[in-house]
Amino acid sequence: MSKIESALFDLSGLDALALQQSPIHRLDPRAKVLTALAFAITVVSFGKYDLTGPLPLLAYPVVLIVLGDLPPGYLLGKLIIASPFALVVGVFNPLLDRAALTQLGPLNVSGGWISFGSILLRFGLTLLAALILIATTGFNAVCLALTRLRVPRVLTVQLMLLYRYIFVLTGEGARMVRAWSLRAVSERRMPSRIFSSLAGQLLLRALDRAQRIHMAMLSRGFEGEIRPIRPLRLGAADAAFALAWTGFFVLVRFYNIPRLLGRLVTGIAQ
């Protein structure tokens, strides 16, 4: 539990990065959210055997990491923590899909390996883009941008409160598990009977807390809307950022740039 707490839920480190000042940080959150969305759609839209096509898209995270002054090692660490999900999704592809698709010198590369690589690449790219979005914008500003982009308020307020209270909830859960393990010295795993009762109690506690939070919100004049402190302003730089990147994504999607480059180089050689 403590490992999960320190690793996966240490999102606050990302939020701390969002306080930095850089050209990327200063952009309107809406521009960054829309660009990240366009990026994710582009990445996902590539075919499963297309390994070279999405490669130029690496330019997007690289440029943002450099301009946004983000620590690349830290972001890659987060990526590795989440990578088991993608590994599990793709790990059987090389076993199931053995038809040789291409040759790498003397090696026959099967379709399975290529699609496996493609899954990893696309997973890495989208997650990296999401991490960069939070690290340059802050979770809350992302929620605010979503609200402004007409995502239902119910959803964005939920997201924001979830983010705020995930730490409180994991803390409470961890204390309950510790209390159990201190009195269950000989047991290695929690029996399902006890787990269900703990989970149920956690739910009840969460409901109680939700009620108290709601009361605290009402006490301070809450009327269903969390208002932003500063109004968002969409400037020319924001529009340029979003349009330039989206244009680049479209280009990469419809023209296989590595192949074109390759042809160009080999053409010159001949």
Place this chain on the structure above:
Amino acid sequence: MSHHIVEVKDLAYTYPGGTRALRGVSFRIVHGESVGIVGANGAGKSTLLRHLNGTVEPAQGSVRVGDFPITRKTLHQVRRTVGMVFQDPDDQLFMPTVYEDVAFGPLNLGLPTAEIENRVMQSLDTVGAAHLRDRPPYRLSGGEKRAVAIATVLSMTPDILVLDEPTSNLDPKARRQLIELLRSFRHTKIIASHDLDMILDLCERTIVIHEGRITADGPTARIFNDQNLLAESHLEKPLRMQACPICGPR
């Protein structure tokens, strides 16, 4: 200054589960008073406090804050007047940064941006937490959380402060700082607590609640000297008023 008056008349409340938390409570608190509300666990203190800014509707009786009774129509005005500090600061600090949390109330009041900035920094300065403005609340210490929770209420410039167990979970120094902070406020204060020494420090008047009824209401010094009354209400004399067991009886 009638708008600083809190008047509770024959208030009764039963929770949906059937627990009768309040069974006819009446009192009147006037402008500038500091009143302690003491009683055993489950005596009805928190339920009473929740009625004072209308987060709970009375089943019977009425609550008046200032010139009007609390009804749906006056709720907005009442919540501007009565600042409520909850027992667990984690319940009160729900925004991602301290600054945004303190700004939450003023934003709901629809104030202009400059005024909000002003109020937020003033409130944070008052509680000595200006340096925490960009920190996320869950990263603060217990004392800092409490201070910020109070700032979130101050930024709405209430006339009446209602505090539920303000000194719980604080280390002795943080507790002492909080007491000094509260002492510096000119607001009408209503403080529910088991920390009778703090009540003795801050409140000239005390109301004792036992099983949903008021069993005493008067000057704090007199009430805390009434051994029988305290015992019946599951309370003890404040430590400061007891003879010291180590250096001998006074």
